[in-house]
């Protein structure tokens with residue numbers, strides 16, 4: 510808690526989750542911060558020679574700025590954007606285009622470690638905080654039957670790297686090193702620091718009545 514005589518931010522500040530990802534909304538609800546959701550139309554195309562880290566950071570920043578642009582001149586609003594991808598041997602793993610692409614990714618990750626990078630960016634009218642968080646994930650050895658069976662569940666299609674650790678994808682995982690929420694798409698530990706720096710007093714919210722209003726902007 511800040512000391513009682515410290516300057517208080519306008520309360521409650523409005524937070525926009527600039528994302529259409531239900532996983533990100535669920536993670537934000539978990540920490541009880543009120544927010545509204547707004548999916549953005551940021552194009553996800555990696556530039557030639559852009560590293561995975563630079564790419565994921567650029568997209569999180571573009572999504573965050575796009576969310577802020579929706580509210581015009583309102584200086585009390587903050588916008589949170591995020592982007593997630595997998596990385597193995599410098600190869601960037603996004604959402605699988607089709608089964609062939611998915612099976613290729615699974616073979617790349619089978620029996621070894623890969624990285625999941627999530628970038629988050631919290632932007633206000635005159636300040637912005639961003640970072641890229643890395644979690645190392647080790648997969649079991651995956652055989653063709655497991656790869657095909659998992660694809661047929663439908664779960665892999667809209668997920669970076671083609672799996673959801675919060676779902677049946679957990680069965681592919683042997684161990685993880687680092688933030689779990691980062692793999693799901695929003696590193697809550699890093700986000701907590703950003704909310705504090707932005708003066709969004711998440712520790713004051715009444716967890717019984719807040720959480721997401723999950724309305725749209």
Ligand SMILES: Cc1cn([C@H]2C[C@H](O)[C@@H](COP(=O)(O)OP(=O)(O)OP(=O)(O)O)O2)c(=O)[nH]c1=O
Nearest residue numbers: 528529530592593668669672673674692693694
């Ligand atoms: C690795 C992994 C990814 N994912 C998801 C998180 C993201 O929703 C998705 C990565 O795609 P993103 O392009 O980061 O996000 P998105 O298109 O779903 O949503 P938006 O751009 O509107 O914010 O993969 C999981 O849900 N579980 C996992 O274990």
